Amino acid sequence: MAAKQTGSIAVALVVGAAIGFVGGRAVSPKTAEAPAAAAVADAAKPTPAPAARPGAADTQIFNVPFDDFQPTKGAKDAKVTIIEVSDFECPFCNRVNPTVKQILEAYPNDVKIVWANNPLGFHKNAMPAAKAAYAAHQQGKFWEFHDKAFANQRALTAENFETWAKELGLDMAKFKADMASPKIEEQIKKEQALYTSRGARGTPGFFINGRLVSGAQPFDNFKRVIDEEIKRADAELAKGTSKDQLYGKLIAGGLTTPPAPAARPEAAPAKPVFVEVPKDAPTKGPADAKVTIVEFSEFECPFCSRVNPTVKQIEETYGKDVRIVFRHLPLPFHKNAVPAAEASMAAHAQGKFWEFHDKAFANQRALTRENFEKWGQEIGLDMKKFKADLDSGKYKARVEQDRAYAGTVGARGTPAFFINGKLVSGAQPFDNFKKVIDEEIKRADAEIAKGTPKAQLYQKLAGN
Secondary structure: OOOOOHHHOOOOEEEOOOOOOEOOEOOOOHHHOOHHHHHHHHHHOOOOOOOOOOOOOOOOOEOOOOOOOOOEEEOOOOOEEEEEEEOOOOHHHHHHHHHHHHHHHHOOOOEEEEEEEOOOOOOOOHHHHHHHHHHHHOOOOHHHHHHHHHHOHHHOOHHHHHHHHHHOOOOHHHHHHHHOOHHHHHHHHHHHHHHHHOOOOOOOEEEEOOEEEEOOOOHHHHHHHHHHHHHHHHHHHHOOOOHHHHHHHHHOOOEOOOOOOOOOOOOOOOOOOOOOOOOOOOEEOOOOOOEEEEEEEOOOOHHHHHHHHHHHHHHHHHHHHEEEEEEEOOOOOOOOHHHHHHHHHHHHOOOOHHHHHHHHHHOOOOOOHHHHHHHHHHOOOOHHHHHHHHHHOOOHHHHHHHHHHHHHOOOOOOOEEEEOOEEEEOOOOHHHHHHHHHHHHHHHHHHHHOOOOHHHHHHHHOOO
16 A cells, blocks of 8 residues: 555645535636636635635645545655645646646655545546545555546546556456445545545645645645745754654644634625516516526536525525526536436426426436436426427527526526526525525515506516
């Protein structure tokens, strides 16, 4: 095994796959991201993280241990431990690999790398790839498998895992058995829970002697922090701390949970944005409701799925005072989102949108044509018409119309909600919605008291 005990490490770079490629990106600095991905992510995150400062790491120290199982490489008695939280399917993790290599070349005697997994939930191949890499690790070939996986990031399939294992000369019977081992999955989930609890909410995330640097940063940003940590390590060694106790000493007393962000001055309320409600849009609730909520969503987005119970709670809490309008915003990196949206509209043509909606979200990782037809039969659709609509692409333009319109009103990620025109981004908790809805009901009541007909409330309140 390449992994070592924590106590024997002076500096280690722990690479792990973290949670947080939110709605399409890791929590990473904007300078390290593609503009389109950044735009999608900003709206998709349930709770926006503070932007990373270019070239800066948080000076706070986190207590981030690692165990004997985790793969390592670099200096045995390193002065700096860098924990990188990563994911085999994350493009930003792939992008930062040359920088990690450069770090090892620049600090051959002072840095150690330790891998830790956190496969993101909406990267369907990330967990299988992590299992395969750890199965290879059981035979001393983790880093070789790591390199093959990242070199073929869009081909993370079971067939390829076996091909690469054979190319690496692995014992195939043992490799397959280890991939299926519950212990491997437990180890991956343990790492995921640990490092995300310490604040690595996106991939890649790096803990450098406990200091968190988020995203695919350039080499100079890492160098600045590493050089500072080498000085800190030298100061500890000068006090008589032994090298095998150095890392533990450097992270001792560190945070185990991220601090709450500083409160920001309350901004002036944004003006409502009038969001059109197409006549053929799926809706729930009365057309003359006091509050109209237009939801831009898509069926493959995990945060859209996560917020559905909250939407249901809104419906149950407010009844006839709220109307829900569903509009499509399929994200470009979710390959099944457009077909699912088209299928939902084909179901909507037969009055079964919400039934299909529920089936699709309940089976979010199984959005296939075969399943669309299966769900269509289960909810009682005219299957001949449904199949014909899918085959013809009848609703392709309709879905694209929604997607194009979303950008014009500022919906750049999913889910995005316009509550009487006021934007609420992400899978927010119920209380956040409740605050806005209650305010809007008061506004609606005031308009009604002025004599505004209920049928004109939405246009009036949303600023049309």
